[in-house]
Each structure stands twice: as structure tokens, then as C-alpha cells.
Amino acid sequence: MTNHIGFIGHAERVPMSWSSLPPAVWVLVVARAVNRLGAFTLPFLAVVLTVELGATVSQAGLILTGFGLATIPSRLFGGHLADRIGRKWTIVAGLGGCAVAQLWIAASPGLWSAIPAVVLLGLAFEIYEPPSQAIIADVTGPADRPAAYGLLGAAMAVAAVAAGLLAAWLGQWDLRWLFVVDAATCLACAVLVGLALPGARRAQLNRAARAWRDRKLLLMLGVGTVFAVLYMEVLFGLPLTMLDEGVPASGVGIVLAVSALTQIAGQPLLRRLVLDDFQVMTVGYVLLAVGLLATGFAGSLSAFVVAAVVWSLGDLLLLGRALTIVSGLAPEHARGRYLATYGLSWGFATAVAPLAGSWLIEGVGSFGLWAICGLAAGGLAAVQPLLRCRLRKPD
Known part of the structure; x- marks a missing residue:
């Protein structure tokens, strides 16, 4: 296999400023920030399972373990889809899956219904990560990628601070509303990516590139x-x-x-x-x-x-x-x-x-x-x- 590594380890030129980054990076950054703003539900998932749905502490632990295990194939599936159907639609599919799972959890009448919803959330949870990272690599040069990844990290950090404040406010009411709001931000992110991100050509899956x-x-x-x-x-x-x-x-x-x-x-x-x-x-x-x-x-x-x-x-x-x-x-x-x-x-x-x-x-x-x-x-x-x-x- 021949890797594209000629540039690795070199500082070829001074990286561009944020204002000069391609529009696709900014669309992705805004979309991910919107999504991160609502991603405050995981710390409350165990509380909803035990307090709202009657699970024991040990049962909640097993369910959350199932969620964690499901995120591993989720990321691999996201990488495969990103190279098969394109980055944009993989992101949309992953966020749509997260929204469905979040709404399913919020509407679950009992523990029996929430368990498959939590597993579905794990399976969809990491799908959008590989295509998001790949888009940045697709539209930037090697010297500019640290700035682009840094902008994405900064936007996520700002949204994380705001998410904590929003969670504290919403947590005064029924905790299930946290999952509804999270689902809404997933859908908003998916719509923004679907409408504003340029469509990428479908990649041919090269089996030699393993x-x-x-x-x-x-x-x-x-x-x-x-x-x-x-x-x-x-x-x-x-x-x-x-x-x-x-x-x-x-x-x-x-x-x-x-x-x-x-x-x-x-x-x-x-x-x-x-x-x-x-x-x-x-x-x-x-x-x-x-x-x-x-x-x-x-x-x-x-x-x-x-x-x-x-x-x-x-x-x-x-x-x-x-x-x-x-x-x-x-x-x-x-x-x-x-x-x-x-x-x-x-x-x-x-x-x-x-x-x-x-x-x-x-x-x-x-x-x-x-x-x-x-x-x-x-x-x-x-x-x-x-x-x-x-x-x-x-x-």
C-alpha cells in the first residue's frame, strides 16, 4: 500500500487563519456546535433509567455497558459509509439515527422499551465522527488542517460550556425533555449539513486500502x-x-x-x-x-x-x-x-x-x-x- 505521507513531519508554510478556511469547514463547525449544544443527555441517562423507568443500579450499569460496546462498531460503520456513500449523507444518517433513539428513550413507557433505544443510540452515536473529520481533510491542505481541527475543537468547547448551563436549566423539569432537546439539535444539525454542505462524490471502495x-x-x-x-x-x-x-x-x-x-x-x-x-x-x-x-x-x-x-x-x-x-x-x-x-x-x-x-x-x-x-x-x-x-x- 502506498500512503500519502510525503508531507508528514514538515511545516511547509504558515497555516491559514480561521477566516480563510473553506466554507465547508465553517458549515461543519456550526452544525457540530449546534449538535454539541444538545449533547448533555448521557450523564442523565442512568438517572432516567433508574428514577423514571425503574431500573436497578446494576441493571442501569449493564444497559450503559451495552451502549458503550455499541459505539465501537458505530465508528467503524461511519468510516465505511463515509467512503462508500459520501461524507455528507453519512453525517445526516448518523444524526438522524441519534435523533430517533433519543426520542424513543424520551417516549419509552417502561424499561423494556428503553433498552433497545439505548443500544440504537450507541450504534448511531459515533457514525458522524469519521466523515466529519474526513471532510476537513478533504477540503484543507496538510498545513491548514491543525487550524481547521482546532476551530472545530474550539466550537465544541464553547458549545459544551453552554450545554452545561442549558442542562442545568432544563433539569428542573422532567428529565425526558433533555432527550427531546438533544434530538432536536441532532435534527437541526442534520438539516444544516444536508442543505448547506456541498455534496461529495461517491467514493469507490478500494478493497486494497485496508x-x-x-x-x-x-x-x-x-x-x-x-x-x-x-x-x-x-x-x-x-x-x-x-x-x-x-x-x-x-x-x-x-x-x-x-x-x-x-x-x-x-x-x-x-x-x-x-x-x-x-x-x-x-x-x-x-x-x-x-x-x-x-x-x-x-x-x-x-x-x-x-x-x-x-x-x-x-x-x-x-x-x-x-x-x-x-x-x-x-x-x-x-x-x-x-x-x-x-x-x-x-x-x-x-x-x-x-x-x-x-x-x-x-x-x-x-x-x-x-x-x-x-x-x-x-x-x-x-x-x-x-x-x-x-x-x-x-x-
Whole structure:
């Protein structure tokens, strides 16, 4: 297989500004932000299953496990469809499926009806991710992709902050209305994409382009899975650590809001860097390592906030660059499948991080958890030069 990797590791020119990005990127960013504004239902799903529909805690756990398992084939299916029927209509289909599942959950008269709806939601939940990422790669050059992925990340972060406020307001009433609003945002996003996004030509599915046989992609998947586990450990372990240090639960929300705002405010940094992708990722992993180690030493809300600023800047540098590298590895007709395969790192991390985090907290304490995570991030920084050489080597 011949990969399109000639540009990997090079900073060919200064990336364009957001205002110069193609219209298709802006349509996608607006649509995804609208969708993210309503994506506040998952934290409430267990509450609806137990309080509204009478499930026991163990039953709710099993149902949510089913949801999580269903998201793994969902992403692969999205990548396959993106390369088969086109990016645009795959996004529309995925969002439509999410809307149907959300409305089904909201209207369920009992647990027996909600279970297949939750599984359907999992099967549709990740379909739109690979085509969304592939569209950005389709309409931008290698030097411009970090800015485009950064814009998408910033829009999602802003919408996430607004989504939390909207969820707090809607949560005063019947929680099922959260799912109705989420379904409405999915449909609004689907309509916007269907009407405003240019139609892409249907790709011919090249069976020779099999992502699972590309060793370079698998190498990125391995590294990306370690990063995803570290990212998910923050979401899982940070609240436990802060509560253990006597910081009130409201402090967790403050730290997560600061993290989102840091990623928004730091976006201009992405457009000023002229380092190559792997140099940027080395800096990102160093910042992540410092932030995670600082979390282990933190004992007050202000200290956790400072640590969050540091690791959030690391996340900012890492997320878009990894997608840029993977989209460069992929043949043009197989970008959806490549990005879907790489995206499995988040599915693996979602399954591994809670188990590993709880085991480490019980075994070595909160400080031990963050020390190990910091060392792992430092190790990822150290291997970036080797990864760069390996990915640039011809097959």
C-alpha cells in the first residue's frame, strides 16, 4: 500500500487563519456546535433509567455497558459509509439515527422499551465522527488542517460550556425533555449539513486500502490509545482526587470550565506555531506531563485550576495534530476508514481508564495515579522523534 505521507513531519508554510478556511469547514463547525449544544443527555441517562423507568443500579450499569460496546462498531460503520456513500449523507444518517433513539428513550413507557433505544443510540452515536473529520481533510491542505481541527475543537468547547448551563436549566423539569432537546439539535444539525454542505462524490471502495493492514496507522493507534487513556483518566480521576483533597463538588465544574476556556483562548497558538507536527506533539506531551504531575501535587482549588490550564494547553496541541497525521497516512478514498480506525482509541480508553484509574487509586493513591500518568505522558513525548522517523520511512 502506498500512503500519502510525503508531507508528514514538515511545516511547509504558515497555516491559514480561521477566516480563510473553506466554507465547508465553517458549515461543519456550526452544525457540530449546534449538535454539541444538545449533547448533555448521557450523564442523565442512568438517572432516567433508574428514577423514571425503574431500573436497578446494576441493571442501569449493564444497559450503559451495552451502549458503550455499541459505539465501537458505530465508528467503524461511519468510516465505511463515509467512503462508500459520501461524507455528507453519512453525517445526516448518523444524526438522524441519534435523533430517533433519543426520542424513543424520551417516549419509552417502561424499561423494556428503553433498552433497545439505548443500544440504537450507541450504534448511531459515533457514525458522524469519521466523515466529519474526513471532510476537513478533504477540503484543507496538510498545513491548514491543525487550524481547521482546532476551530472545530474550539466550537465544541464553547458549545459544551453552554450545554452545561442549558442542562442545568432544563433539569428542573422532567428529565425526558433533555432527550427531546438533544434530538432536536441532532435534527437541526442534520438539516444544516444536508442543505448547506456541498455534496461529495461517491467514493469507490478500494478493497486494497485496508486500514487494519497499515502498520503505520496501527502504530498511531497504539500511541493514540495511550493518550486517550490519559485524557479519560482526567475525566474519571480528577473528581475523585479533588473530593479526596476536600475541594467541594462545585470545584470540579469550575476546573472543567477553566479547561474548556483554556482550549478556546489558546486557539491562536495553533496558528502561530511553525514547528512540524511531531515537534508540536512533543511540546504538547511535555505540557500534558507537567499538568498531570501538578495535579498530583495539588491540594487546593487554585492549584487544580493552574494544573488544568497546563494540561489543557497540552490537549490543545495534541488533538488536532494527531488527526492531521492520520489523515495524511490515508489514501484519499479511504480517509473515513482510517480516521474511524484511529478513533477506536477512544473506545478502548473509555473501557480501560475507569478500571485502571480505580485500581491505581486503591493501590497507590491519587498521587500515584497522577505520577504514573505524568510519566506516561513524558514517555510519549520522548518517543515522538522515533515515531516521526518511522512514519516518514517508505513502505
